[in-house]
Amino acid sequence: MKNLSDVEIVAECKNGNQLAFNELVRRYQERIYWLVRKIVGDHEDANDIAQDVFVKVYHSIKDFREESSLYTWLYRIGTNLSLNLLRKKKLKSFFSIDQLAYAIKSGDDEPDAEMEKVEEKNIIEKAIETLPEKQKLVFILRYYEEMPYGEMARMLGKSTGGLKANYFHAVKKIEEYLKHAV
Amino acid sequence: MRCEQIVSDLPDYFRGSISDVEKKKIESHLATCHSCRAELELLKETFTKIDATVFRQPSEVYWKYFCAEVNKKIFNRRPTWYTSPWTTRILLPGAAALLIIIIVMTVVKRSPFESTKGVINASEIAPIVSSSSEKELNDLINTYDSQLPTATTSDILNGNDSTVVETVKKMETTMFKDNVSDELTANIDDYSMPYESLESLSDTETDLVIQRLEKQIIF
Numbered sequence: 440m441k442n443l444s445d446v447e448i449v450a451e452c453k454n455g456n457q458l459a460f461n462e463l464v465r466r467y468q469e470r471i472y473w474l475v476r477k478i479v480g481d482h483e484d485a486n487d488i489a490q491d492v493f494v495k496v497y498h499s500i501k502d503f504r505e506e507s508s509l510y511t512w513l514y515r516i517g518t519n520l521s522l523n524l525l526r527k528k529k530l531k532s533f534f535s536i537d538q539l540a541y542a543i544k545s546g547d548d549e550p551d552a553e554m555e556k557v558e559e560k561n562i563i564e565k566a567i568e569t570l571p572e573k574q575k576l577v578f579i580l581r582y583y584e585e586m587p588y589g590e591m592a593r594m595l596g597k598s599t600g601g602l603k604a605n606y607f608h609a610v611k612k613i614e615e616y617l618k619h620a621v
Numbered sequence: 622m623r624c625e626q627i628v629s630d631l632p633d634y635f636r637g638s639i640s641d642v643e644k645k646k647i648e649s650h651l652a653t654c655h656s657c658r659a660e661l662e663l664l665k666e667t668f669t670k671i672d673a674t675v676f677r678q679p680s681e682v683y684w685k686y687f688c689a690e691v692n693k694k695i696f697n698r699r700p701t702w703y704t705s706p707w708t709t710r711i712l713l714p715g716a717a718a719l720l721i722i723i724i725v726m727t728v729v730k731r732s733p734f735e736s737t738k739g740v741i742n743a744s745e746i747a748p749i750v751s752s753s754s755e756k757e758l759n760d761l762i763n764t765y766d767s768q769l770p771t772a773t774t775s776d777i778l779n780g781n782d783s784t785v786v787e788t789v790k791k792m793e794t795t796m797f798k799d800n801v802s803d804e805l806t807a808n809i810d811d812y813s814m815p816y817e818s819l820e821s822l823s824d825t826e827t828d829l830v831i832q833r834l835e836k837q838i839i840f
Contacts, residue, residue, distance in 0.1 A: 464688045472679070472687075482679065493691045494698065563674040582671070585638065607629045614667040 445509040452500045460500075464493050467510070470584075471517050477579045478521035480568050488524060492517045507593065514584070515594050518576060525572065566616040570609055577602050578609035624650075627657050635664050 440462040443451065448466070451459030471492050476485035495516055503512060567575060576595070580586040581602075588599045595602070627650045633639045634647050651658055 461688050461692070464691055468684065468687045473676075476676070482677065486679075490687075490691050490694050494694050497691075497695050561674050561676070563671055564676070581633075581638075582636075603629055603633075607632055610632045610664065610667060613671070614663060617667060617670055 446505070449500065449503065449505065449509055453503075460497060463496070463509075467513055468493075470510075471513055474514060474517050474579065474584060475521050477564075477567065477583055478518065478575065479524055480564055484524060488517070488520050491520055495520070511590060511594055514580075514586075518580075518594075522572060522576070562617065562620055563613070566613045566620070569616060570612055574605050574609035574612065577605040578613075581606050582610075624654060624657055627651075627654070628660055631657070631661050631664055632668075635661065635668060 440448070440451075440458055443459070443462070448459050448463050452463060468489065472485055472489040475488045475492070476482065479485050479488060492513060496513065503509075507515075567578065570578060577591065580591055580594075581588075586594075588602050591597075591602050592599050597605075627647055630639065630643060630647060634644065639647070651661065
């Protein structure tokens, strides 16, 4: 299985070969995990999302038309699931502020644990976290994944020029954050 | 090249993610532009800090069991009989449709004159006619707006059998049109008979007609 190409692995998965699916997971687990981790910002969420990516692949592989590479398809699923989680978290945060205030008032220990969790993140993670959704995604895909603009444009449905601008502005924002954080 | 165009390409230029043609253009501009060179220095500092950042790594055990966790999740989320596509898309909607049909069929009343056999014959008409009063008979004829053959009372009483036969056929067709056989329907001509002809019969005459009908009609 390890010697099979991505195309062959996909063909085997479509035939219901469980060993081929396991090989697909092992082949891409780290790349998908790190992509998701950088978008969502913490290990627990990244773990859930990364697993969900492969669960989705398991159920959808028969419909994969192979118009893009397997790698691009996995990344597309990973980014979509990650962004969905961030949007849900953003919505929840409107309610969690009141809950946090109540917990602090009542002497609950949970807020401290949450604060500790925030402190553990490094400064770059925090800087990336402050980026707008589009800039965050483009920065992670370009900087960490070194994805070509052409491929990114196909994946995200944006123009190459727009993506370059997003990347540049993301870097400038991180630069500003680091300047003020020090 | 203008500074705005150069500056947006500087991050890729610094990281070496640029074509040789673009690289030459940028270097040519940087040689003469102080502000773009300053911008490049700022980017160098930022990228150096980003590159130096170490993200907390999951343990080796985590990677070893990741695939097993994925398969466990797939197993736990497998559809049960009540959530399977077969049940939700076919079985349940089918059962609902069947229930609606049963309810509609029990609510809609069947006509008292509908025959279960499919073809009505004179012996079935006769009891209905004989048990009906003159008024009920007239109401029946009105209701079904029959186009009866032109048969006079005397025809019926004197035994003009072909006309009587046609009369009954037409009565049957219009009264029980949903249950008349195809052969019978095909033989019916488009007659018309005022219902007053039957209305004008007395009870005795009506009974006589029925008797003749019972003897004469063959379907």
